[in-house]
Amino acid sequence: xxxxxxxxxxxxxxxxxxxxxxxxxxxxxxxxxxxxxxxxxxxxxxxxxxxxxxxxxxxxxxxxxxxxxxxxxxxxxxxxxxxxxxxxxxxxxxxxxxxxxxxxxxxxxxxxxxxxxxx
Numbered sequence: 334x335x336x337x338x339x340x341x342x343x344x345x346x347x348x349x350x351x352x353x354x355x356x357x358x359x360x361x362x363x364x365x366x367x368x369x370x371x372x373x374x375x376x377x378x379x380x381x382x383x384x385x386x387x388x389x390x391x392x393x394x395x396x397x398x399x400x401x402x403x404x405x406x407x408x409x410x411x412x413x414x415x416x417x418x419x420x421x422x423x424x425x426x427x428x429x430x431x432x433x434x435x436x437x438x439x440x441x442x443x444x445x446x447x448x449x450x451x452x
Contacts, residue, residue, distance in 0.1 A: 359385055363395035367403065 350358075362381050366374035374396055382389045 355385075359387060359392065359395065363392060363399055366392075366396045367399040 362385060366377060366381060369377070378392055378396065379389055382392045385392070
């Protein structure tokens, strides 16, 4: 073996990234940026877009869409939690049944209700 053989540097083969993998990487990075503190993603978006080889605008639109989805899901879960905490309301079917049977609900000053048949 000569010293010329020892000085050879072999590079790793270049890997081709298919479009599905590129899209997955973009989505993962957009989700990571969207999970950062509000406004912090704007500090990191330029470097991320450059690293992925896409435009800042494309990545920014993805991040904004994901943030919008998260806010929408948070509002839905908040509404569901409020519905679970709210006292049950008398349904319109129960009201209609009470009207058909001729029973009315009378409330006095004490707040308790007594049922008396209607005439």
